[in-house]
């Protein structure tokens with residue numbers, strides 16, 4: 001068997017029922033909320049016909065998150081809904097059905113002297129800062145590992161947030177900031193990772209990603225003449241986007257309707273906590289190394305994501321920086337501005353077709369959706 005793919009065969013039969021971890025907010029409520037954000041846009045779904053032919057697949061479709069509400073990654077979908085819901089929860093405002101505008105929530109937050117803190121490796125912190133600081137005018141502090149480059153810090157500052165660097169890895173910054181949030185009066189921690197005692201707000205992120213999934217469902221039907229996806233490939237860092245994609249494609253509501261799809265999660269070889277966890281059957285932490293797939297550089301899975309990934313993710317795939325870089329180049333040659341995390345999904349598809357095509361049911365009838373989560377950015381080209 002391939003050392004780069006872990007086949008999680010029981011997941012094929014697993015069905016996700018919505019009374020589980022997710023709070024059950026309807027995706028139309030989340031979409032209606034997203035439409036109130038000034039830079040709202042729907043992202044494209046590209047059909048990569050030549051790649052489908054080359055790999056012997058029906059369709060290879062790529063959901064291009066290189067420009068989501070004016071930011072170069074998908075995160076603002078989760079961050080915007082999480083900031084809005086978390087403040088609503090804190091101040092006792094009726095936000096669960098999106099009835100109060102975010103401007104009103106922002107105004108109430110400012111009146112009450114509320115502050116936001118978060119931790120990031122880049123995309124998430126900038127997205128939280130865009131929503132909380134830039135759109136809602138709330139004082140926002142973003143904690144980052146000191147390894148983060150100055151350009152990324154400047155982008156977060158550009159959203160109006162304060163950036164605080166700590167000489168620690170991302171995983172080790174989280175407990176420090178949890179304490180900071182507990183100690184600070186009127187301070188809310190906005191994080192997409194669930195750790196012990198902190199799981200409500202990460203679920204808001206997961207709910208926020210439903211807009212991307214609702215869009216791609218409709219776009220897939222349009223591009224294929226009415227057929228639904230059979231396979232979805234998603235990058236995995238702490239696992240929240242993977243949780244959203246897995247719950248969506250394994251949902252009980254799809255069983256009779258559009259049909260369930262197989263879900264593959266891709267990780268960087270040097271940060272393969274899902275791969276190791278699937279192998280051992282329990283959530284394990286791994287020591288990570290530097291990778292160009294920065295957003296996926298997490299050594300431990302989000303607490304709430306793990307049970308869903310364990311039960312519903314059909315395969316874990318690991319790819320190297322070089323494979324991800326080659327995929328960036330390949331997409332760029334087709335006019336798609338993907339960054340390394342997003343392009344990792346194409347690298348994973350190639351790996352799956354080379355090493356486990358039959359086992360994963362990949363053939364000329366397959367309709368594969370790649371969730372390309374970020375746009376092109378600078379990185380150190382691997383050799």
Ligand SMILES: Cc1ncc(COP(=O)(O)O)c(C=O)c1O
Pocket residue numbers: 073074075123124192235236237238239240241242294295296298341342373374
């Ligand atoms: C561009 C990009 N893709 C994928 C991920 C992985 O998301 P998650 O941590 O929800 O697994 C991240 C996380 O920050 C990211 O920034």
